[in-house]
Amino acid sequence: MARALTKKDQDGNLYTRPAFVEEKIDGALGQDLPTLLRRSQVTQKSNPDFLPLECLVHLIREFRRQDDQHAMSTFLPVLLRRCESILKSKVPDDYLPMAEDVREEILGEFSLLFAEDNPQGATTELDYYECKFFHAFRTFRMPIIERARAEREPLVSLPAEDKSGEEQDIDEVLSRLSEEFRQPATQINHASRNELLRAIETLPRDQAKAVLLCYFFGFSEESEDPSETTAATLCDVTGRTIRNRLGRAMNALSKILKKEDLCQ
Amino acid sequence: MNVSDSTPLKDVLYAFSMARPIPNAELLDDFARRYPTHAAALTDFAVSIVLDLARGEDDEEAAHAIEPTVSKAVSRAMSRFQNKLFEVQQSRTTGATLAATQSDVVNPFAPLDRKGFRHLAEHLNCNAVFVQMLRDREIEPATIPPRFTQKVSDELSVPMELVAAHFAAQPQVYGGQYYKSMEKPRASTRVSFEDAVKQSGLTEEQQTYLLGLLS
Numbered sequence: 159m160a161r162a163l164t165k166k167d168q169d170g171n172l173y174t175r176p177a178f179v180e181e182k183i184d185g186a187l188g189q190d191l192p193t194l195l196r197r198s199q200v201t202q203k204s205n206p207d208f209l210p211l212e213c214l215v216h217l218i219r220e221f222r223r224q225d226d227q228h229a230m231s232t233f234l235p236v237l238l239r240r241c242e243s244i245l246k247s248k249v250p251d252d253y254l255p256m257a258e259d260v261r262e263e264i265l266g267e268f269s270l271l272f273a274e275d276n277p278q279g280a281t282t283e284l285d286y287y288e289c290k291f292f293h294a295f296r297t298f299r300m301p302i303i304e305r306a307r308a309e310r311e312p313l314v315s316l317p318a319e320d321k322s323g324e325e326q327d328i329d330e331v332l333s334r335l336s337e338e339f340r341q342p343a344t345q346i347n348h349a350s351r352n353e354l355l356r357a358i359e360t361l362p363r364d365q366a367k368a369v370l371l372c373y374f375f376g377f378s379e380e381s382e383d384p385s386e387t388t389a390a391t392l393c394d395v396t397g398r399t400i401r402n403r404l405g406r407a408m409n410a411l412s413k414i415l416k417k418e419d420l421c422q
Numbered sequence: 423m424n425v426s427d428s429t430p431l432k433d434v435l436y437a438f439s440m441a442r443p444i445p446n447a448e449l450l451d452d453f454a455r456r457y458p459t460h461a462a463a464l465t466d467f468a469v470s471i472v473l474d475l476a477r478g479e480d481d482e483e484a485a486h487a488i489e490p491t492v493s494k495a496v497s498r499a500m501s502r503f504q505n506k507l508f509e510v511q512q513s514r515t516t517g518a519t520l521a522a523t524q525s526d527v528v529n530p531f532a533p534l535d536r537k538g539f540r541h542l543a544e545h546l547n548c549n550a551v552f553v554q555m556l557r558d559r560e561i562e563p564a565t566i567p568p569r570f571t572q573k574v575s576d577e578l579s580v581p582m583e584l585v586a587a588h589f590a591a592q593p594q595v596y597g598g599q600y601y602k603s604m605e606k607p608r609a610s611t612r613v614s615f616e617d618a619v620k621q622s623g624l625t626e627e628q629q630t631y632l633l634g635l636l637s
Contacts, residue, residue: 286440
């Protein structure tokens with residue numbers, strides 16, 4: 159049976175692994191290393207030999223606790239290769255300059271978590287990765303990606319700011335934002351939503367933030383009620399600043415979307 | 423509501439991320455109220471998660487196929503891992519000698535006995551001196567042809583990343599060997615793969631074969 163996790167959530171409850179992860183770990187713990195090595199390289203979920211990344215993290219931590227250096231050094235590269243394939247989708251070469259370096263940085267930093275993991279079983283960051291690997295891994299990678307983005311931002315060509323946008327185009331953008339982001343989860347057109355998100359991503363970050371807070375999350379620009387959370391309170395600016403940012407963002411988006419022939 | 427603004431930002435972000443696949447206003451509002459000093463970071467993070475959707479949902483099957491060969495990124499990550507592990511172990515083993523701690527760092531050649539050593543040399547088409555240089559990391563890792571690293575990996579039945587990480591780690595003197603000297607041997611400076619081939623007393627045929635891997 160898999161060792162219990164020790165990390166607690168913000169309400170003081172212990173994190174627990176999903177049942178399917180527990181099941182996979184239980185099945186894997188008794189298997190020999192060659193079998194596990196073969197299984198660890200299977201990435202199709204439908205394959206009965208598939209070991210989820212949560213399970214692989216658990217196994218590597220167990221090897222660390224047992225001070226089995228050979229097993230640890232055999233399985234960690236496999237985990238890193240699986241992470242690398244995820245990163246190639248999430249940080250593709252055309253996403254930002256020197257994306258390959260960013261992927262390398264993420265993998266390198268991530269590998270350190272295993273070296274720093276406490277063999278005595280003390281609470282560590284890796285507990286998160288045994289519960290929901292993808293959610294934990296995005297938490298890990300995003301600050302590194304954002305840092306890289308910030309460093310490289312002057313190198314990225316941004317759409318020119320133009321305040322003479324036509325009202326009609328802006329109305330179309332607003333309508334599309336509302337349409338795409340207010341859909342029930344089951345009716346989301348992923349391709350269309352992702353195209354819109356990619357367009358928003360090209361905006362300066364403060365504008366993108368204003369757009370998403372108001373249109374994706376649905377926060378008000380500002381409120382007279384001081385206890386209400388709004389886009390303005392979250393960004394620690396005035397409502398007027400949010401409106402200015404939205405205005406510039408709409409102008410830029412209408413041009414981007416028109417250019418891409420997406421806004422029809 | 424449990425308001426605890428002293429929680430480290432990293433833990434707050436993990437908790438936020440674990441709560442929902444895609445954050446919504448309610449979650450962001452809740453966390454921003456619980457952790458007001460982290461509200462700005464949480465907002466940036468929530469926005470990043472949403473923008474990240476542009477490159478698809480988190481799904482291994484939708485991701486790129488795993489590379490069949492070792493990548494530079496994985497090799498370097500393994501090297502960083504080994505170095506950090508060494509550092510962590512060293513800090514935990516107060517008073518232990520460097521040599522003793524170094525023996526804890528994985529060396530894929532370490533399990534080889536004399537016979538295994540000779541057998542490996544034969545299969546790599548080289549000699550024991552050359553294998554010893556590989557074992558002790560005396561060859562500049564950047565000059566070792568990937569095809570050769572792959573062959574070593576195959577012969578030792580260990581992942582190529584592990585072999586590459588071993589080559590990339592700091593040179594060492596293998597503690598299990600005897601030495602004839604007034605002083606304990608020290609790790610030497612590294613030589614290129616080409617120089618190692620020329621200086622190891624290999625036959626002409628072996629040299630030609632190994633140098634051919636460079637092209």
